[in-house]
Amino acid sequence: MNGDSGDSTVQSSEPVRSVENEGSGEPLFKKPVENGLSNGVSSGSDKPKSSSSSDKHRSSSSHKSSHSDKHKSSSSSDKHRSSSSSDKHRSSSSSDKHRSSGSSDKHRSDKHKSSSSDKHRSSSSHKSSSHDKHRSSSSHKSGSGSSSDKHKSSSSSSSHKSSSSGSHKSSSGSSSDKHKSSSSSSHKSSSSSDRPKSSSSHKSSSSEKVKTEVKIEPVVKSEPVEVKEEAPDSDDDVPLGARAVEPPVRSPTRVKQEKRYKEDSEEEDDDDDTPLSARAPPPKKFKQEKVKKRKADSDSEDEYTPVKKKKEVKVKKEPMSPPVKKPSKTPTKTPTKSPTKAPTKGKKGKKQEEEGERWKWWEEDHQDDGTKWHFLEHKGVLFAPEYEPLPDHVEFKYNGKAMKLTPETEEVATFYGRMLDHDYTTKEVFNKNFMKDWRKVMTKEEKETITDLTKCDFRQILAHFKEQSEKRKAMSKEEKKVIKEQNAAIQEEYGFCTMDGHKEKIGNFRIEPPGLFRGRGDHPKMGMHKRRVLARDVIINCSKDAEVPAPPPGQKWKEIRHDNSVSWLASWTENIQNSTKYVMLNASSKLKGQKDWQKYETARKLHKCADKIRAQYQMDWKSKEMRIRQRAVAMYFIDKLALRAGNEKDEGESADTVGCCSLRVEHITLHEEKDGKDYVVEFDFLGKDSIRYNNSVPVEKRVYKNLMLFMDNKSPEDDLFDRLNTATLNKHLQGLMDGLTAKVFRTYNASKTLSEQLQLLTNEEDTVAAKLLSYNRANRAVAILCNHQRAAPKNFDKQMENMQVKIDDKKKAIKTCKKELKAVKAEYKATGSDKARNAYERKKKQQERLEEQLDKLNVALTDKDENKEIALGTSKLNYLDPRISIAWCKKWDVPVEKIYNKTQRDKFTWAMDMADEDFVF
Structure with a gap:
């Protein structure tokens, strides 16, 4: 020892x-x-x-x-x-x-x-x-x-x-x-x-x-x-x-x-x-x-x-x-x-797990060699369900007499019958195109009988579909749950693909069902019959070593391709405008995210050379060549007014919409002085989706004189820029900066405007609700620049009335609360008891809550009124660099959820990961 x-x-x-x-x-x-x-x-x-x-x-x-x-x-x-x-x-x-x-x-x-x-x-x-x-x-x-x-x-x-x-x-x-x-x-x-x-x-x-x-x-x-x-x-x-x-x-x-x-x-x-x-x-x-x-x-x-x-x-x-x-x-x-x-960490742990499974492609090395993927496998497309004939008690009548139609003819008749309450059926072009295409599917006997659309009675068909709609609404929770589970199973089978070892969500895996074409605005082809798409019309794109999706029984695909230079999974040509439709990946996918990221990076790149480009086109206003002058003035409009370039269209194939390069003399009016401003140009034309662009803007004197020159000796139907088209303009822009197009100017000016407006409008002392109002006002400035308009909702006035009633009720509640607070305070001073003190504190907190709620209601009312004819969503999702908004949220402690919903946050995952509060566009 x-x-x-x-x-x-x-x-x-x-x-x-x-x-x-x-x-x-x-x-x-x-x-x-x-x-x-x-x-x-x-x-x-x-x-x-x-x-x-x-x-x-x-x-x-x-x-x-x-x-x-x-x-x-x-x-x-x-x-x-x-x-x-x-x-x-x-x-x-x-x-x-x-x-x-x-x-x-x-x-x-x-x-x-x-x-x-x-x-x-x-x-x-x-x-x-x-x-x-x-x-x-x-x-x-x-x-x-x-x-x-x-x-x-x-x-x-x-x-x-x-x-x-x-x-x-x-x-x-x-x-x-x-x-x-x-x-x-x-x-x-x-x-x-x-x-x-x-x-x-x-x-x-x-x-x-x-x-x-x-x-x-x-x-x-x-x-x-x-x-x-x-x-x-x-x-x-x-x-x-x-x-x-x-x-x-x-x-x-x-x-x-x-x-x-x-x-x-x-x-x-x-x-x-x-x-x-x-x-x-x-x-x-x-x-x-x-x-x-x-x-x-x-x-x-x-x-x-x-x-x-x-x-x-x-x-x-x-x-x-x-x-x-x-x-x-x-x-x-x-x-x-x-x-x-x-799991004691609860939602946080789950969130981390989900983040771990997310493909952080932006952290990988990107090689721009034109290859979109190396392995691609999917289940193909989901075709529209087969037509179910109408029950026997639902009759189509012609000239007051019941008439039994063949399934093909009856199906097209139901397309029209469902739309009886819609404005489209009152339009002559729509009815004419419908009758023409409907007769193409009729049998010889049906063609001989049905010659006048006004004698056709579709009312029982409309009533039948309304009844079906009501039945769906009245379904029990169990029935709705079954349908939901079925849809979830379909989504799981067709809604995802495997790309380079990662599971990616597909955007539109369902083939459009047959119906009647509507179009936007006064489209000349409205009412035409969109035919049913079959497997023989569809091209499938996947990798060579992938399992080719099986077509429906008894059918075969039009073609199987293995093209990794494109991002689409399937394609077909629709019969109305002979345009190609694609099955693409979801907005949250790698390919879509990369495209968005590159778009905004190109816009940021333009920010560095914008002054040089502007100096160049200002010099070209004095060029000896008319085509150069026209190009320079068009670039000025695209830059300052965020106009779209405008593409050439075949006459009669689409609505009469124009862009910058396709403006006609009739679309502008010149004013040497208007509303106290000199050299004003008034624009009035139908832009994309037949949205009217009506704006009066003062311009540079040199631009004004050039416009007078361009309009000289021309009729109203003549092109304003007769020596310019979209192709030549974009070719010139590419020479100024790699990747530069008219849309890049639009994206650049939209994002720049948002950034400037947020700096101007945001107040550090504001509540979250007030900061959101400032954000929406900045967003609205961009929407106005880009002409993102909408018609005021039909029930807008009613909604405003309801909100005003809520505000009035809240004011009354605050008034009552103040009186009660005064009484409780007096009792507390008199007695000094703990009970009275607690009652006083509770009442005081109640008043604070009511006042906060009133502020939110007032902000919401103002915001709703200001945005009644402005669409904020389009610019937010397509023209504004999401990193600006996310950085703003982080800087001012505003929840990102207040700006972007879940779908939008999934779309901009890359931006949420990249941007910090110091990000500058």
Whole structure:
């Protein structure tokens, strides 16, 4: 015992302990002392860290905690009994056991509880069963161990002494030196001859290590294998014997552990820890696991060489994933309590998981070689359902007589019958086109009979479909749920594709159903029959090594292509305008996101050279060539007024809409002076979607004179820019800047306007509601610039009345609340009671809430009135760099959800990740 004490003293003065590689005599590694305690690394290379006493105690050695149970069950007597042999045994088992016998009881009661003690018992089965072995191997160690073994033994015996002298508590609770020594004794005991013994403690030490880390410092580096491979609480980290609750299993444990130890001993001889599952209290298991993994990652990777190391390395490379995910991945083999507790983070954890699954393509290297994808597989398109004939009681009448139609003719008749209440059926062009196409599907007999549309009676057809609509609305929740599930199944099957190993959402996988063409504005083809699209009309695009989607039974695709230079998945040509329709990816997909990102980056690029381009076209106003002058004036309009370029269209194929290049003389009027402004140009024409553009703007004098020149000797129907078209304009723009088009000017000016308006209108002191009003006003300025108009809703006046009623009611409520507050305040001053004070505070808060609600209602009323004829959504989604809005939200603490809904946030995920509050367009 005296010798042991001496050794212990020497040990505690040693700042670094090195473990010698057996046979070579070279130290495997050195571990500096931390906080006056040695960082316990198994094989003695690291002394067990012992910063948190009780934990360290626990972790001081797996022997300690595992023996604690042993102490409890039978070993306690053994331990105390073995105080004499503790000199021998002190090297690891007995002394640790002695020390931890008291502390383990205490630990058990504090943290480990019964489950811990079970595990201790099981994990110490090795110890218990190998007690004799320990003794013998310890004695062997004592005799032939290295000096560090001596330190171990001595410190062990020293701690043993203190534990046997009745300072179990102190040894377990505070004595860090003892702790260190005792744990080092365990470690030391795991020197060459004691390897087998140490292996069991080795395993338990890994778990115990984690527990210790949770407290303050990791006790030991212990083998990352058991700790890192499985969840910290997994029984797989503990030898089979250690897992067994029944004593009989202890014997096999020893054998297995001895065998394993022979593999591990050369790496580490960590005896200090007990399996985490035996130690960690349930509430802290998740945290322990995280700490453990962090520890394991930071420790050297070559601490363990057995077969399991492959797994260990795999787990160790996971630190890049969010901490919440680690527990979810680790327990794949063993469902432990730790991962089940992970959801304590709730929605945050789920959100991180979803973010982890999201394809962050913007973080990858982008190669602009024209290749859109390398692998593409999908299920094709979903065709419109077959036509279901009308029931017998629904009749079509011609000239007052019921007439039975063939299915093809009846189907087209239902298209018209559904629209009887719509304005389209009152338009001559619509009716004429419908009758013409309807007769194309009629049989010879039907053509002879049905010659006048005014004699056709579709009222029963309309009534039938209205009835069907009402039935759908009146469906029970269960019926609606069934339909919802069916739609979800369809969405899952057809709504996603696999692109380059990622699951991407498809935008429009449904083929448009047959019907009557409506068009926008006064389209000359309105009322024509859109025929049903079949598989023979559809071209499928996928990769060569992908599974080709199956067409409907009895049909075949028009063509199968493998073109990775395009982003569409399927295409077909519609019969009205002979235009090609495409199945494309969803707006949240990589390809769509990349396109948006590049569009806004090009606009930002224009910002850098806009002044140079403007100087150039201003010089061209004085060019000797008429075509150059016309181009320069057109560029001025596109730049300053954000006009669209305008494409040439075949006459009679579409509505009479124009853009900048296709303006006619009749579309502008010149005023030398108007409303106190000089050189005013008044525009009045139908733009895209037949939206009227009516605007009077003052222009440069040189522009005004050029317009007079362009209009000279021309009739109203003549082109204003007769020597310019969209193709030549865009070709010129490309020469000025790569990727520059008329639309880039529009995008640039829209985003620039939003940025400037937000800086001008946003007030730091405003409430969130007031800031949102400022944002909408900035957005409205852009919408006006881009001429994004809309007709005021039909029930707009009614909506405004309802909002005004709410405001009036709120004002009355505030007035009443103020009176009540005054009375409560007087009562409080008179009595000074707690009850009166509480009543006063509640009433005061109520008044504040009512006033806040009134402010929101006033802001909403103003916003609604200002936006009644302005469409904010188009510019927000297509012309405004989302990073401007997101940066503004972050800077002024406005929730992004107030600006973008979920679908829009999915579309702009890349911008939300890229932009910070300092982003400048």
